[in-house]
Amino acid sequence: MMSTRTVLAVCGLLAGALLLLPAQVDVAPGAQASHRGDILCPTGPPPTRDGVFALEEYAENFFDPQTKILISFHCLEDSNRTMHVGLISPWQGWTEMRFQATDEWDGSYNAVRLAMSGGEVQAVDGYVEGATTRFADDRAIGGTYDLIGATGALGSERNVYEFGFPLFSADAYDSQLTLNGSFYFQLAYATDEGPFMESEPHFIQIGQFISPGEPTSLELTLPPGGVALEVAEVIVTLRDERGQPLSLRPVSAFVQTTFGFLDLGVSTTSAQGVASFEYAPRDEGSYLVGAAFPGEDGHLASVSWFSLVVTSVGEGFSLLPRDLAIIQTLIVLVLGLVWGTYGYSLFIVRQAMRASQKEGGSRDEATPHE
């Protein structure tokens, strides 16, 4: 038989072991986004950095399904190996592109932060060291501002940013890519002062051969005035550069909510290049609806945004299940039965006490004798 001290010691040890707190969970890198293989950075004449996307400006792009940001790339074969980037972001706060020229994504990266403020673009060339994960402006830590011609355009549904940066920079806090090297990039956004929400790291290769990518366009059609709780049909039309419909292509649609994007699913376009989705907004308000084509061999990705304005609540609709009245009645009946039993039990005891009083019993008489 074990002594009490031994019992307590064993229990204490086991309890201590069981109560250890969990440690931080790290996101496992390694997700390699692919546009029919690795993302390539084709070369050619530079795009116009005017905050307006022209179809022919970028020869390669990538739609990130997590952040819903479309990023376009274009590389120059100059001495700095300048890369031009175009971003279409649905986020009104900071949009960030992170890149790292190492073999593996280790958490340290160069970062370009962009936001629209008062109709002007704010662009910060920064650096984040993996160990501290603290963002610092390059200039504040002894580096230089190397962004080229950052521009932006504010849209009601999305912001457009364009900028260039040297892949082979003299700044120690910038990218140091060799020719035909590779790098990782990541997209992130912050809606307020809170932490940045980020995509998986993606992989890019420079200077590799890529089949010509034809720009595509998405047209998003929504009912002019939505009604809460009524199903709104979101119609998406996918076309190529010449305006011809692209059939049998996957198209996804999504709606921005307080807690992130609600995916409406993936649908295949018809012979007319049309895919449709259904969405029933719960309340009045403005809903940012987006659709994206992820791209394929020979066709670039495209994204489109539209605001669905829900003005009223439809008549005859209810959030409650149709038969909830029956369930409510049953719940009330069951609760009534329970509380009735409580009351009846107390009533029985009270009646028994009173009856004994009438019988003439007294408390003293009833006292048990020891």
Place this chain on the structure above:
Amino acid sequence: MGQTIEADPSLVRPLQRTTWRFYVLCGVLTTIVGIGVAGYVTQLQTGLAVTGLNDKVSWGLYISNFVFFIGISHAGTLISAILRVSGAAWRRPITRMAESITVIAIVIAAAFPILDLGRPDRIINVFLYGRIESAIMWDFVSIFTYLTGSIIYLSLPMIPDAAILRAKYQLGRFRGFLYKLLAGRWTGSRLQQIGLKKAIGLMAIIIIPVAVSVHTVVSWIFGMTLRVGWHTAIYGPYFVVGAIFSGIATIIIAMAVFRRVYHLEKYLTVKHFRNLGVLLLVLDIAIIYFSLSDYLTAAYGSQTQDVRWLAALSTGPYAVLFWGMLIGGFIVPAVLLSLNRTRSVAGITIAAILVAVGMWVERFLIVVPTMAVPQVPFDWGVYQATWVEWAITAASIAAFALLYAIFSKIFPIVSMWEVAEETETISEAVAEAEEVTT
């Protein structure tokens, strides 16, 4: 019950004599509660920022404690109500311990959702804007119903004891007032006995489905939510079985403590420990079965989020807790309760302590890792409980022990009339047997 009841002085002795150890214990427990109160004041002043709760893991220790305490409140239901309804006579010395655990545990548990609120004053919104579609509303109604029923169910069997204490013992004005209030017009007449037994019988029957509903509804708070690890139909029975499991463990621990401290070896015999040990073993096997079923179903489906969740539990940051719970909280107790050598009072008590700790960890693992799994394409949630949460958690356990200790100084922790009735029944049976033999 009534005029002929002979109350055993050994059951009243803890009410008459209080040693310095009791006051030291109360002092220590009150200090721990005080630290918890200080922590809560800090939280009230600064907000939930002083806790480890965040936008991703918004339920941490507080809700884990809530589920845990609601679980152990089922002790009263099983030990008292089910055994009373099934006519198990051996339950008599432990019914009051079980019933009082129920009431105290519910009171402590009910405080945690309020503690979890950054603005506790907004609890009023449950009354003002509560919606019947909300599982939180169901929870509120069921817990309030269960608490009320448990108080009635605890109070009714205390009437005869209160009458005995009122008439025969001078235990001070406060306790005298309580006995007078509770005993009312009790004379112990035959009519009163019939009435009381009928009322207790009714309450015993109705409290069982109420108790089951309470933990089912608590499980629905999780199960009705479309989150990985939670959205499963198994959660209702899983929670109910887990609740009874932890409730029995708590009773065994309480029995071991009172047996030693109040010298109740005569009433809390090895037989009681062994009977409860068997129940604990059965429920242990059931909980292992449910856990296996739950985790295996998720693992076999191998959906992305399920895989992440299971990886976090089995090999990730929660692995120590997870395996500690399975091995230390479920398997080791099963072994201790199965082997004849370890089925002693000490062995069963160790198993019960392991189960209680293991079940607390189980509640923690239900709440936190699931919330940490990203539901939208964001990063993992990270939760590190702060000193405020640990202080309040420790305070809740201390408050539970303190209230229980105080209760044992106001009312006999073993029901005097029920054990006396059992003795009478045995005496009558022996007399009848002797008569027949003669």
